[in-house]
Structures are given as C-alpha cells and as structure tokens.
Amino acid sequence: MKQIEELYSQSADFKRYVDKYCNDYGYTTQEALEHALVREVAKEYHPSQKAMGNDYKQQIMEKFLKVE
Numbered sequence: 001m002k003q004i005e006e007l008y009s010q011s012a013d014f015k016r017y018v019d020k021y022c023n024d025y026g027y028t029t030q031e032a033l034e035h036a037l038v039r040e041v042a043k044e045y046h047p048s049q050k051a052m053g054n055d056y057k058q059q060i061m062e063k064f065l066k067v068e
Helices: 002-010 012-025 029-033 036-045 054-065
Strands: none
Touching (some): 002 029, 002 036, 012 036, 029 036, 036 054
C-alpha cells in the first residue's frame, strides 16, 4: 500500500487518474487506492516501466477513463 501511496504523491498523471476515479464514483482517495482496478492501473504508471511517451499515456487514459 505504501508504494501506491508514494506513486500517487509523485506521479501527476496517476494522481489525475485517481482523482477522476474518485470524482466519478464517489470514493475517497484512500478507498480508491485499495481498489483492484486502481492498483492494476498503478502498474502502468510505475516508474520502473519503460519510459512512456505521450501517445502511450493517452492510450492508458482512453483505456481506463474512456476519454474521447
């Protein structure tokens, strides 16, 4: 849990995703960080992943947030 909280505080993109998730579904940040979906998405934002370009980030946003 500590790792996902650190990611939330350090990654603006992941924070934006979690905040939108909370806003859309009415959860607190702490509740959202415990959800399996959010934890799965966190893997995509983790700094140990390959360097992500803007195109890759857009694909993630579209996949998980249904951004149009």
